[in-house]
Amino acid sequence: MLKQLITLRKQKKLTIQNMADALGIAKSTYASYETGYRQPPVDALIKIADFFSISLDQLVDRHFFPDFYLDQPEKAHGRLFIDGRTLTEEEQKEVIAFIKVKRRLP
Structure with missing residues (x-):
């Protein structure tokens, strides 16, 4: 410190x-x-x-990275930002949908 x-x-x-x-x-x-x-x-x-x-x-230079459940907002302990702006609830849903589709691909 x-x-x-x-x-x-x-x-x-x-x-x-x-x-x-x-x-x-x-x-x-x-x-x-x-x-x-x-x-x-x-x-x-x-x-x-x-x-x-x-x-x-x-x-105090303590690095703490809590788990962030994007698809479970009740467990979220932070906000998501892109380009300095908070993602809206709709944008978060779109990100979740994209990832779910992506994971199903080889």
Whole structure:
């Protein structure tokens, strides 16, 4: 996570002071997160993730890929996107139909 904090901050061209100000904490506190001297509390992790518009999993570099049942929306835990737009229910049905036909072919 330390590398992730530094990488995210530098990608946005922010200083440690900028981050501390954005989170409402002392510069030394934020610096201690990046050096590993202190572990950020959960509320700080949430603020950091929100600040960068990422999930907590992304922030801590945890790769989690839940199962997604396209044909069982009640089990779905996410949305499907193509070209940055969410697939409509009708488009999802068309995708399912296409795959079912495709699987029946050799």
